[in-house]
Amino acid sequence: MTAFSMTDLATVAPEIFLAVLGLALLMAGVFRGDRASGWISWAVVAGFAAAAGLVWQGGGARALAFDGLYVSDAFSLFMKQLTLLGSGLALVLSIRFNDREGIARIEYPVLFLFATLGMMTMISANDLLVLYVGLELQSLCLYVVAAYRRDSVRSTEAGLKYFVLGALSSGMLLYGVSLIYGYTGTTRFDVLVEQVAGHGAPALGLVVGLVFLISGLAFKVSAVPFHMWTPDVYEGAPTPVTAFFAAAPKVAALALFARVLVGAFGPLVEQWSQIIVFLSIASMALGAFAAVGQTNIKRLMAYSSIGHMGYVLIGLAAGNVSGLRGLLIYTAIYVVMGIGTFACILCMRRQGRTVEAIADLAGLARTHPMVAFALAIFMFSMSGIPPLAGFFGKFYVFMSAIEAGLYVLAVLGVLSSVVAAFYYLRIVKVMYFDEPDAVLDRPIGGTLAVVLAGTSTFTLLFFLAPGPLLARAQAAAAALIGG
Amino acid sequence: MIVYAAAFYVFAAMAIASGAMVIASRNPVHSVLFLILAFFNAAGLFVLMGAEFLAMILVIVYVGAVAVLFLFVVMMLDINFAELRQGFLQYLPIGGLVGLILLVELLFVAGTWVFAPEAGQIVSDRPSGSGGTTNAHAIGLVLYTKYAYPFQLAGLVLLVAMIGAIVLTFRSRDGVRRQRVADQLARGPESAVELRKVKSGEGV
Numbered sequence: 165m166t167a168f169s170m171t172d173l174a175t176v177a178p179e180i181f182l183a184v185l186g187l188a189l190l191m192a193g194v195f196r197g198d199r200a201s202g203w204i205s206w207a208v209v210a211g212f213a214a215a216a217g218l219v220w221q222g223g224g225a226r227a228l229a230f231d232g233l234y235v236s237d238a239f240s241l242f243m244k245q246l247t248l249l250g251s252g253l254a255l256v257l258s259i260r261f262n263d264r265e266g267i268a269r270i271e272y273p274v275l276f277l278f279a280t281l282g283m284m285t286m287i288s289a290n291d292l293l294v295l296y297v298g299l300e301l302q303s304l305c306l307y308v309v310a311a312y313r314r315d316s317v318r319s320t321e322a323g324l325k326y327f328v329l330g331a332l333s334s335g336m337l338l339y340g341v342s343l344i345y346g347y348t349g350t351t352r353f354d355v356l357v358e359q360v361a362g363h364g365a366p367a368l369g370l371v372v373g374l375v376f377l378i379s380g381l382a383f384k385v386s387a388v389p390f391h392m393w394t395p396d397v398y399e400g401a402p403t404p405v406t407a408f409f410a411a412a413p414k415v416a417a418l419a420l421f422a423r424v425l426v427g428a429f430g431p432l433v434e435q436w437s438q439i440i441v442f443l444s445i446a447s448m449a450l451g452a453f454a455a456v457g458q459t460n461i462k463r464l465m466a467y468s469s470i471g472h473m474g475y476v477l478i479g480l481a482a483g484n485v486s487g488l489r490g491l492l493i494y495t496a497i498y499v500v501m502g503i504g505t506f507a508c509i510l511c512m513r514r515q516g517r518t519v520e521a522i523a524d525l526a527g528l529a530r531t532h533p534m535v536a537f538a539l540a541i542f543m544f545s546m547s548g549i550p551p552l553a554g555f556f557g558k559f560y561v562f563m564s565a566i567e568a569g570l571y572v573l574a575v576l577g578v579l580s581s582v583v584a585a586f587y588y589l590r591i592v593k594v595m596y597f598d599e600p601d602a603v604l605d606r607p608i609g610g611t612l613a614v615v616l617a618g619t620s621t622f623t624l625l626f627f628l629a630p631g632p633l634l635a636r637a638q639a640a641a642a643a644l645i646g647g
Numbered sequence: 648m649i650v651y652a653a654a655f656y657v658f659a660a661m662a663i664a665s666g667a668m669v670i671a672s673r674n675p676v677h678s679v680l681f682l683i684l685a686f687f688n689a690a691g692l693f694v695l696m697g698a699e700f701l702a703m704i705l706v707i708v709y710v711g712a713v714a715v716l717f718l719f720v721v722m723m724l725d726i727n728f729a730e731l732r733q734g735f736l737q738y739l740p741i742g743g744l745v746g747l748i749l750l751v752e753l754l755f756v757a758g759t760w761v762f763a764p765e766a767g768q769i770v771s772d773r774p775s776g777s778g779g780t781t782n783a784h785a786i787g788l789v790l791y792t793k794y795a796y797p798f799q800l801a802g803l804v805l806l807v808a809m810i811g812a813i814v815l816t817f818r819s820r821d822g823v824r825r826q827r828v829a830d831q832l833a834r835g836p837e838s839a840v841e842l843r844k845v846k847s848g849e850g851v
Binding site: 229 | 752753755756759760794796806807810814
């Protein structure tokens with residue numbers, strides 16, 4: 165019953181920094197009023213950068229803190245920096261949007277900050293309790309920002325729907341946690357893995373608990389059949405919030421998925437692998453087929469994200485180092501592509517009002533050649549056409565599936581990505597070959613242009629220098645499997 | 648010991664019965680009242696287990712705050728519950744089937760339950776009121792040391808809940824007369840009081 169020490173506090177320095185920054189900015193915002201939301205947003209972005217620096221400084225060596233409740237290793241390093249990148253970019257996209265729509269409030273950046281703090285907690289969780297608390301911290305912020313535009317019926321509906329289904333999934337997750345605790349007597353991941361490995365056949369109750377836990381987590385990454393909320397929430401939430409949903413929470417939930425399944429339940433791979441294979445196939449198929457009929461681009465991106473989660477889960481189903489490496493690379497590339505695509509969607513304004521139909525993109529190549537070019541890059545990349553970044557993500561994931569002997573999964577993945585290519589290419593066709601009926605607004609704004617340029621350059625030129633990302637993903641995957 | 652067992656069965660049966668009544672009763676206010684009864688019985692079960700601190704917390708937090716809040720919401724909101732229940736029977740077969748499958752699965756799970764040999768020892772070693780540490784003391788010892796990290800995070804969750812409630816419900820409206828203390832204090836007798844000489848016998 166020892167109290168925590170200074171070394172514990174030093175290990176969780178990034179989280180403590182973000183929490184204190186959030187409280188300070190909240191106070192500053194309350195005293196300065198909503199006009200201060202601009203600089204508070206930039207302060208939060210700077211805080212994310214500083215937190216990423218602190219994470220980097222912490223290094224990739226495995227360190228436990230708070231009596232084993234918190235773990236920091238190469239895996240958490242990779243995932244945390246990715247989350248901070250995704251959240252930061254999504255927040256940068258929001259600032260101008262909120263100003264234009266007249267919905268800028270000081271709570272918005274603060275909620276982003278606390279959501280990101282929750283995600284970092286999830287990524288570093290080494291205990292089922294911390295997992296749950298981090299998940300709730302993140303989800304609660306997300307429910308609120310989904311309903312952030314409260315004058316809009318669709319935004320309110322998105323928030324409410326997300327909240328009700330999220331509460332249901334939290335309930336399932338907690339039920340699974342209680343069963344796991346009941347059958348193993350521990351909630352710590354590193355103790356769990358010994359407990360699970362120690363005995364021959366796992367207890368039935370433990371497996372049932374694991375299934376409930378997977379269901380709860382699958383909801384958070386919106387894998388089929390727990391995807392129902394995704395299209396409505398993506399469509400209803402304000403566009404920068406949707407960009408945030410598509411990027412950061414998915415990273416955190418995937419990190420949690422990998423850490424729980426590979427880290428804590430690694431010896432039970434036979435039990436959970438088949439569930440992940442099913443989730444993966446169903447997500448890929450639904451992502452490919454359901455998106456074909458969509459006319460709203462945000463809904464289309466929702467189905468696209470469901471499909472991408474299917475591909476990522478292939479890496480997890482493989483369950484080996486190369487599979488995890490594929491998962492990490494795919495996630496990193498997906499975050500950049502997703503933010504870039506939503507930056508393009510944010511450019512879609514006509515006479516000061518946002519438009520969201522795919523048909524509104526008609527003739528974009530003539531009116532906004534640079535935006536059209538960037539969006540074309542992202543669409544080609546998402547459908548996995550070499551030499552763009554998206555191809556490498558799919559390549560490593562499919563390779564790992566072949567290595568693990570999951571041939572059917574790899575073949576189905578390739579087939580569904582062919583189907584998915586249809587709707588990605590349709591957007592390119594609409595932009596380049598259809599006649600424009602009304603011109604979209606220009607200019608698109610400085611920050612948006614910078615984000616677009618950065619993400620599209622990364623996507624286009626990733627093949628020139630994939631080495632650093634590969635090496636770091638390799639180290640992160642090895643840290644999780646080894647530790 | 649017989650009293651102990653009898654108390655357990657009374658509390659357990661009451662908890663289950665009132666739980667069933669929560670979903671079965673037609674009047675939503677009755678549902679909430681049965682929910683409160685279920686909480687009380689659960690608290691009774693906690694007391695039997697020797698976890699009197701948890702029992703009191705359950706009564707204070709769930710009965711005192713959550714259930715009363717529920718009651719207010721149910722009574723204040725004008726919701727036509729009969730209309731809400733319209734589709735209920737329609738989904739009953741599929742819902743009942745899912746529930747039944749889940750129940751059977753859980754029975755299988757319960758069937759494989761084996762008690763660890765040392766479980767009985769742990770139960771008899773638990774901290775009790777006489778001698779040793781009390782419940783509250785034992786929880787406090789681990790809550791603020793070993794579990795300080797999730798405890799602080801839980802605090803942040805509550806903060807976010809508060810921010811969320813403010814973001815979603817607070818709006819500044821025009822035409823609302825608010826008390827401005829500064830204006831009240833700045834007002835002196837010269838702007839508020841007028842002195843007039845009134846001749847006697849004439850009135851104002």
